[in-house]
Amino acid sequence: MRKASPGLLLLLAVFCLRGAHVASAQRASSSEREKGILEVVVLDEKGERLPGALVAVPGYRSTTGLNGTCQFGLLPGRYSVLVNKASYRGRRLTASVRPGETTTTQVQLQKLPVVRPQHK
Numbered sequence: 001m002r003k004a005s006p007g008l009l010l011l012l013a014v015f016c017l018r019g020a021h022v023a024s025a026q027r028a029s030s031s032e033r034e035k036g037i038l039e040v041v042v043l044d045e046k047g048e049r050l051p052g053a054l055v056a057v058p059g060y061r062s063t064t065g066l067n068g069t070c071q072f073g074l075l076p077g078r079y080s081v082l083v084n085k086a087s088y089r090g091r092r093l094t095a096s097v098r099p100g101e102t103t104t105t106q107v108q109l110q111k112l113p114v115v116r117p118q119h120k
Contacts, residue, residue, distance in 0.1 A: 036097040038072045039104045040064070042083055045111055053085040053109065083107045 042053040042064050049068025054061060057079045062070040076099045084090040088109040095105045 034099045035073050035075055036099050037102040038074050038079065038081075038095055038097050039069060039102055040071075040081060040083065040095075041069045041104060041106045042085070043068065043106060043108045044088075045108065047108070050085060050088075050109060053083055053088075056082045056084075081105065081107075083109065085109060087112055 038057065040055045042050045042055065044050045049064075051064050051066045051068055053064045053068070055064060055070050056062075057072055057074065060072050060074075062072065064070050074097045076097050078094055078096050080092060081095050082090065082092050089112055091107050091109060093105065093107060095103060097103055
């Protein structure tokens with residue numbers, strides 16, 4: 001039996017590693033394609049966009065920007081979405097995400113009444 005040359009072994013090792021890397025990259029890109037976008041638009045009681053609201057889905061949270069929106073890249077499925085902002089009544093809703101699609105959900109928050117302490 002002949003011994004393989006070190007150069008041939010090195011070439012074979014590089015080829016195998018490159019193949020594994022390409023397969024891994026293909027798996028990662030296919031899982032990225034499976035994700036969808038959940039866009040949440042938060043409005044006040046007048047229907048105007050509300051910046052600075054906290055939006056949370058399981059495992060993630062974000063704050064709405066000046067345009068009152070935030071986005072999450074999520075795997076397909078149904079998600080519980082919690083929206084809060086100081087001085088507003090929080091809301092919980094369910095949103096569905098489909099692969100490769102953007103789902104836009106609008107949430108309207110109501111301002112809480114101002115409670116003034118009564119003096120005795």
